[in-house]
Amino acid sequence: MNDKNKHIDTKLIHSGEPSPKVLGSVSMPIFQSSTFESAGEVDYHDVRYIRLNNTPNHIALHEKLAAIENAEDALVTGSGMAAISTTLFSLLSQGDHFLAQDCLYGGTHTLMNQDFPKRGISFDFIDGNKPETWENKINKHTRLIYVETMSNPLLQVADLKAIVDCAQKHNLLTVIDNTFASPINFRPTELGFDLSLHSGSKYLNGHTDIVSGAIIGKKDLIETIKHHLDHFGGSLDPHACFLLHRGLKTLSLRVERQNENALNIANYFESHSKIKQVNYPGLESHPNYNRTSSLFDGFGGMMSFVLKGNVEDADRFISRLSLPTEAPSLGGIETLITRPAITSHAGMSKDERESLGISETLVRLSVGIEFYQDLIDDFDQALS
Numbered sequence: 001m002n003d004k005n006k007h008i009d010t011k012l013i014h015s016g017e018p019s020p021k022v023l024g025s026v027s028m029p030i031f032q033s034s035t036f037e038s039a040g041e042v043d044y045h046d047v048r049y050i051r052l053n054n055t056p057n058h059i060a061l062h063e064k065l066a067a068i069e070n071a072e073d074a075l076v077t078g079s080g081m082a083a084i085s086t087t088l089f090s091l092l093s094q095g096d097h098f099l100a101q102d103c104l105y106g107g108t109h110t111l112m113n114q115d116f117p118k119r120g121i122s123f124d125f126i127d128g129n130k131p132e133t134w135e136n137k138i139n140k141h142t143r144l145i146y147v148e149t150m151s152n153p154l155l156q157v158a159d160l161k162a163i164v165d166c167a168q169k170h171n172l173l174t175v176i177d178n179t180f181a182s183p184i185n186f187r188p189t190e191l192g193f194d195l196s197l198h199s200g201s202k203y204l205n206g207h208t209d210i211v212s213g214a215i216i217g218k219k220d221l222i223e224t225i226k227h228h229l230d231h232f233g234g235s236l237d238p239h240a241c242f243l244l245h246r247g248l249k250t251l252s253l254r255v256e257r258q259n260e261n262a263l264n265i266a267n268y269f270e271s272h273s274k275i276k277q278v279n280y281p282g283l284e285s286h287p288n289y290n291r292t293s294s295l296f297d298g299f300g301g302m303m304s305f306v307l308k309g310n311v312e313d314a315d316r317f318i319s320r321l322s323l324p325t326e327a328p329s330l331g332g333i334e335t336l337i338t339r340p341a342i343t344s345h346a347g348m349s350k351d352e353r354e355s356l357g358i359s360e361t362l363v364r365l366s367v368g369i370e371f372y373q374d375l376i377d378d379f380d381q382a383l384s
C-alpha cells in the first residue's frame with residue numbers, strides 16, 4: 001500500500017500487511033519457524049532466522065511501525081530495555097561521551113550509571129528545561145543527546161525543539177524514548193529526532209501481556225543497530241510479534257480514550273479538596289502545558305498526584321480502590337496505580353527523590369479505557 005499520505009488510523013490497520021495476503025489470510029499468520037529455506041542469501045544478516053530479526057512477522061511490524069511515525073525504517077526488539085541498550089551500545093564506543101536528560105526511566109538510569117562507565121563511555125545529565133546550560137557540557141567526544149518525551153512520574157516535557165536544534169548545531173545524534181506519548185500523541189522524527197525508541201510492552205501492545213521494544217528512525221542508523229541486535233541477540237519471538245501486531249491495530253482507539261479519560265480524571269483531582277497537587281500536562285496549571293499543547297496531538301494517559309496527609313493515608317487510599325490495580329508498568333487497557341517511592345523510583349535515596357520532586361505521598365496513575373465516571377466514582381469513595 002502506498003500509504004505516505006494516509007491518516008495514522010489507516011496506517012495502523014493497513015501498513016506492513018502482506019500483499020498479496022498469505023493464502024488469503026485476512027489476519028497476518030504467525031510464522032513459528034526458527035529458520036527458513038535458503039533463497040540464495042549471501043549476507044549473514046539476510047539469512048532468515050528469528051534472531052536475525054527478519055522473519056515475515058518481524059518485517060510486517062517494521063513496516064507498520066515506520067509508517068505510523070512517518071519514519072524511514074524500524075526494528076522490533078525483545079524488550080524496551082533491549083531497544084535502549086542495543087541502540088546506545090551500537091552508536092557509542094569507548095571514549096565517547098553523550099548527554100542524557102536527568103529524570104530518566106529507572107532501568108535506563110541504572111543502565112547508564114552502571115554499564116557505561118566500565119565500558120569507557122561517559123555522559124552528563126542535562127535539565128531538559130534549560131537549553132542555556134547544555135552547550136558547556138558538550139565536548140569534542142560528545143556523540144548524542146538522549147531524552148524522554150514525557151518524564152516519569154512528573155510528566156514534564158523537555159524543550160524538545162531546542163534539543164533537536166542544539167544537536168544539529170553540534171552535529172550530534174538525537175535519541176528519544178517515546179514510550180509515554182505513543183505515536184498517536186507525538187511522532188519524534190517529524191520534529192527532527194534521528195531515533196525514537198519504545199517499550200512496546202506499554203501503549204504499543206496495550207494489553208499488559210507481552211514484553212517488547214521498538215526502534216524507529218533513519219534507515220542507515222536502523223541498519224547499523226540491526227547488525228548489533230543480530231549479534232547481541234535481543235530479538236522478539238514471532239508469537240510476541242503477532243501479539244504486538246494485533247495490539248497495534250487498536251492503538252489510536254485506545255490512546256484517544258486514554259487521553260480523554262486522563263483529562264477528565266485530572267480535572268476531577270485538581271478540584272478535590274484532599275488532593276494537594278496534580279501533574280498532568282493537559283492541565284493549564286502544569287508548567288509545560290503550552291509546550292505540550294503545541295508539540296503533541298494529545299496529553300496522554302499518565303498522571304501523578306500528591307494527596308494531603310501522610311504515607312499511610314496514601315496507602316489507605318490505594319487499598320480502598322476497587323477498579324485500579326496496584327501494580328507498576330503502564331499503558332495497558334486497565335487502570336494501574338502505584339506509589340513511585342516504593343516501585344519505579346525505589347532505587348533512589350529519599351533525598352534524591354525529594355530533589356527531583358518525587359515525594360513519598362506521590363501516586364502515579366496509568367489510566368485505562370474503562371468508563372471514566374466509574375473510575376472517578378471509585379476515587380471519590382476512596383478519598384472520602
Ligand SMILES: *Cc1c(COP(=O)(O)O)cnc(C)c1O
Pocket residue numbers: 079080081082105107148177179180198199200201202211212213
Ligand atoms: C517500561 C519502560 C521502559 C523499559 O521497557 P521494557 O519493555 O520493560 O524493557 C523504557 N522506557 C520507558 C519510558 C518505560 O516506561
